[in-house]
Amino acid sequence: MRLSHAGTALALAVLIALVGLSLRPPAPIPPLGPLLDPVTGAWSAARQAELPRRASAVIRGLTHPVDVRYDDRGVPHIFAVTEPDAVRALGYVVARDRLFQLELQAGAGAGRLTEIAGRAALRLDREMRGLGLPDAARRRLAALPAHDRRLLDAFADGVNAWIDHLGRNRPFEYALLGRVPERWAPVNSLNLLGRMGWTLAHSDLEDLHAAAAQAVGARAADALYPIESPVQEPLQPNGERAPRFSRTPLPAPSGALAARRAEGPAVIPADSGSIENDAIGSNNWAVSAARSASGHALLAGDQHLELTLPAIWYEVHLVVADSLDVYGVTIPGSPGVLIGFNRDVAWTFTNTEADVMDQYAEVVDNLQSPARYRIDGVWHDLRLETERFLGRRGELLAVDTLRFTHRGPLRRSAEGWRSVRWTVLESGGELGAFGRAARATSAAGWLDSMAGYQAPAQNMLVGDRQGSIAIRSTGRFPIRPGGRGDVVQRGDTSASDWSGDWFLAELPQASNPAQGYLASANQQPIDPRVNPNYLGANWYSPWRAIRINELLRADSAVTPDAMRRFQTDPGSPAADIFAPAFLTAARFAQDDTVRRAAALLAQWDRRYTRENTRAVLYESATGQLQKLLWDELDGVEPVPGLAVTAALLSDSSSIWWDDHRTPQVEDRDRLLARALALALRETLRLHGEPDAGGWRWDRIRYANIYHLLRIPSLSALRVPVQGGQSTLNPSSGRGDFGPSWRMVVELGPELRAWGVYPGGQSGNPASSRYLDRLAHWRDGQLDTLRIPRAAAELTRHETSSLELLPDAALP
């Protein structure tokens, strides 16, 4: 009897525990019963892993039936009668493959991630809302032209039709998080654009310059984070046949550093690890008909963005009878193709990296809780907005009051309050520009269509079937009365306000240049000798641009396959400069470690191939060099780019080579040799002896493609790739940034195209299309893109079809 009671008590405890964990588990555990339920739980994702051979659905608002055919790469080809119908279908198919990604990205753009991820996302949400991005999206939606608004509504109809169709069948991540999909609102698409603006056009040059100026003086800070890149290889050809290096000596440090020097040497910190850079940036280039083997223009592009699963891009083909036939990639949530081609024109982007965000030190009435700000001696009311941040269960996490001046959001800083003016918050017209550009029939017409595009500014490269190529840094570039935007402006005078924008004709651009090719890779887009007006500062080092130009100069009969190979080229112009410099510096060294390091480095062919075993030493040496060299900055991050260091190499006795933490005075060669020795010690410590296998590059550097929730088992980690810091296939830092969409297009009589992105079309981890493109991406291969003019042309490669019907078609 006692045993029986114990058994019942145990059963009761088990029952209470299981039911409790199923109904209201402690965070972060998801409700167990719904999670494990084989019908609607996490496992149900496997039931919907593959697209059915045939399917049909009804979408509200559709005016005509839409025929969707999926090819053997999982790409939907949408054949519609009207553009809004095509966009409705786009919303439906994107949601079908990527619903959770849609919701997560919209949440991120709206500053509502806490509702999905909880308190951990509060800081990021505050940043989004504090910058005024969701506020700007709401205002932009209200001012949207009717046609653009119709497209956003149509996209929302499509997404919501899929959500309605889902019923109890939630995608995998929803089961994990215990959530149900939220209905899609048109403003989400604009929040997404705002979020892209934050990724691509957000800068804090003012803070960087101020910190550097405090450490080494304003004049030195100007030189270390320069308005004019010390190595020039602009996208607008400047008439030079090689990169132009600045020979201007760096001014000596002053200010706080000078005082520290007088105190004598400081202690060298124990931490001497290598400096890592994130591989964010992009490449694009095009060759005219005259320089291609086939006599047709060629275009290539690869955007280096965050690598995620599912990928940031979704591939799609939209066909609207007699008006639109566009293929390419969209960001889930956008109502159209962003990068791709039509039957006549192909286009791709790199980020311009221009400075389009300024800070103003405002005079406010109350430092604790300002309600007014003063300008030209007159007080003005701040616009106040209250923002509420909710948790996963709808609980209130925080309430913020946002303040806005006429310039933009007002934010607290160490010295008081600063307002921010940012083109991303004032942009508009992007949707219409993309829509018109998709219908262009020539490169010039395509650029004309993009004239109204404002933000985030992009280096837009385009080629056409007539053999023309053109590029333009397109966007809104403000004119500052003071001439520069990398220092904090006075807020109490309207004289600080932007006085206009660059005219279209002034933008960095080129069309059919005599050299026969064009290239951009986030470098300073125009040589300051051609146009000295302020466009930005602390530019990306132009190594990738230099390499593309080297490759294109050397090949007068470029083929699509050569374009593909260039995309993963392992060469590094930076290594071509710094590796010899290290070897020269070590030539007369007496130190055994330096001599051994130099002997090992001399064995490197300066190529970041996967199997090579010397790149690791070079990477470590440049990291050490940057740390030793910029000791004067006393922790200011990031340190000046390698282009500044490269220019400094010509000044062997510059005061900057001296490490002020040591009693002796170093010159260039002494510091280079020391960096090399430190690098060898560090590499031996971390990776063992040189030829024991630990120095192989693919064991050191790899891509880490995380699932959106950063769950390792849903991610592709330690993916070996060819490339390194500053190569065309950049691989550095944590490995979670890199080429997110590689595309090559040949603009012949019948356009041909190839492309790949890491991951696959499906966001469902149980799908065969979750990771099916990864191997090709890893190996630098491209898939042939199928571009049918009509549904019937696809038959041989069709894997699934979907018929979308107007609701009037219901019985």
Added chain:
Amino acid sequence: MMEVLLLALVIAAGTWFGGWWAVPVAAAIWAAWRRHPAWRAGVAGAISWSALLALTIPIPALWRLAPRLGGILGLPGWAVLLVPPLFAGMLGWSAARVAGEVRARVNGER
């Protein structure tokens, strides 16, 4: 045996149309209706959820998902496939055991 299979069928139908809670509810009703060993309800729960997994989900997709879900739960892929039947089994057994005890007390069987 037939009784267990029948209960498994009821639980499977309940799960399909209702949700996970069909397991404890069906097991409790079954145990309250007449006297049964509770472990049979556990077996019925495990059978029903195993069948739902095996018969309604394509096996290749199941095998692709198992290691990924296993990684989240800290289990190998094959082991994670056992979790749903185990969960349903424990839920069915515990509900039947508690319901049986209530039935016995109400009927004054001890």
